[in-house]
Amino acid sequence: MAIDLFIPMDATALALGADEVVEAIQQAAKKAKADIRITRTGSRGLFWLEPLVEVATPEGRIAYGPVTPEDVDGLFAAGFLQGGKHDLRIGKPEDLPYLKQQHRVTFARCGITDPVSIPDYLAHGGYKGLKNALGMERADIVKAVADSGLRGRGGAGFPTGIKWQTVLKAEADQKYIVCNADEGDSGTFADRMIMEGDPFLLIEGMTIAGLAVGATKGFVYIRSEYPHAFAQMNRAIEAAKLAGYLGDNIQGSGKAFHLETRLGAGAYICGEETSLLDSLEGKRGMVRAKPPLPAIKGLFGKPTIINNLLSFAAVPTILDQGADYYRDFGMGRSRGTMPLQLAGNVKYGGLIELAFGVTLREVIEAFGGGTLSGRPIKAMQVGGPLGSYLPYSLIDTQIDYEAMAAAGGMLGHGGIVVFDDTVDMGAQARFAMEFCAVESCGKCTPCRIGSTRGVEVIDRILAGIDRQKNLNLLDDLCDTMRDGSLCALGGLTHMPVQSAVKHFGADFNRPPGAAAPRQAAE
């Protein structure tokens, strides 16, 4: 019988040479006349170990990593097909503290199953939520989601159940389900990992949403920077159609749900929900004024549930295990689990799914092992490019929506980017304004013009021209952008800028051209 090997085809694993490793293993197996079968999985999210090669043995899967093509002959010589000893041998992945200490709910299957095999998905607990939902009244499905306490995982944290309730109540000949998979925040990759590693989870969540509100059509809007995820979603949708999990008659229920993918075109603003809807309609991705809410007048003017990918991905668990099961994770008003993404200058970066309530320190130091460079941490940016830069002194902040806000930050989509003491916060603040200028849709003046003026003002501050006057002007500009912008892009750009000035004032008060001093923030 063939020996089963599992090797990820996650984008990061591929970027680290997973395909080359597969090729080397196939060649070596041929030479050794070993009968092997390689399954390409998603990633478990332990990126410093990628490419991670897992071998099925009688004791369970044994992992080796990070494997390069040059390691392959040595692995064969060490008998790795039987779980043999080797320097790269990690043992059972689930025994690693990094995984053992997580609460893998949304990511329970990612990295384990064949992402586009329906039988594999079913064998690992998939489609149980849908099965329950098919036997439920619409209002009861919505109630389960509301009772779970699930809040939008895109960043705003709006209660998902209320959104669904609004669409349920709206009367229309057509309703839509739209997944926001335009994961543009730097430091985030959870959506990408699900699309590449467990796409049926998203399909199941969206199908349940369709049943819940009477929507028969859905779209997944995927950013063009994710070509692997786009291809994998398309494969999964085809497989789900063939198996009767999408189409006019889902599992013989007589209920219909159709799903299509759409590719973005490199505009960050399309992660904003109304801009995404315009883009889906084939227009410029311009932000719409609200109201009307998308739940009332969304895609093509019809009632639309638009949720972040991770929100939909939480739904199958809620319908399978019950609202209580999900709500029992977490703290305060932040219920359930949050797939955190640890990135930037960090030793052990990856996907860390935990119940709300851990601290940044636990994530960055206990899981992440500190900086990759070995230098002290100077700043942490949580929640993407519109999130605040927090100084090391705030590392004991708890990770939940309210605690992050109280610390002057935001959780956003759960990305945590770590910087060591070589970072120049003046440059980071300038970049935040520059990014806003490049990505502004141009509809409202504070964002479109304010961001360009912001770059200029910061340039003057850093050049030492009328510093105090220009710092005051920057503050004023930030307030105007915050209060006067139509959406979160212009409305939140003040966060990285003002937090950098507040916590790292020294970086704005150096002789022009001087390098950042190597020290932790005050």
Place this chain on the structure above:
Amino acid sequence: MTTQASWNQDSARQIIAGKKKLDGALLPILHALQAHFGYVDEAAVPLIADELNLSRAEVHGVITFYHDFRRHPGGRHVVKVCRAEACQALGAGMLEQHAKKSLGVDYHGTSKDGSVSLEQVFCLGNCACGPSVMIDDKLHARVTPQRFDSLIGKLKGGR
């Protein structure tokens, strides 16, 4: 990526016809044209406008709104360097400078030999293993300036 067709009205019409029935067909059409020709030719604008019952201005507006769509042929390969924060934390700034200098172009420019167009990108989702670079549709992790040169060398050597 290296074998893009030169502009051809009939193929363009076929591509447009193949996608026009989709809901919100404009972006899928533009992506398909760019995948085929490497850019979206000016001559495609009236064709699309006719088929989708839009004004030329609306089509032009969409093409120019999105960073992805090129209006002129680019290099044989497109190299995208990630400029976002997670990659900055690992030295993307230095990589950017190096890339511009070694290719002799700024962003949106094409190297003199026509082999490479350089683009900026804000996040490729490889944030735990930066700095990241995407060459055509292939992602590369932990790209140092030396590694960048070796990747570019392979492209130039290849054609």
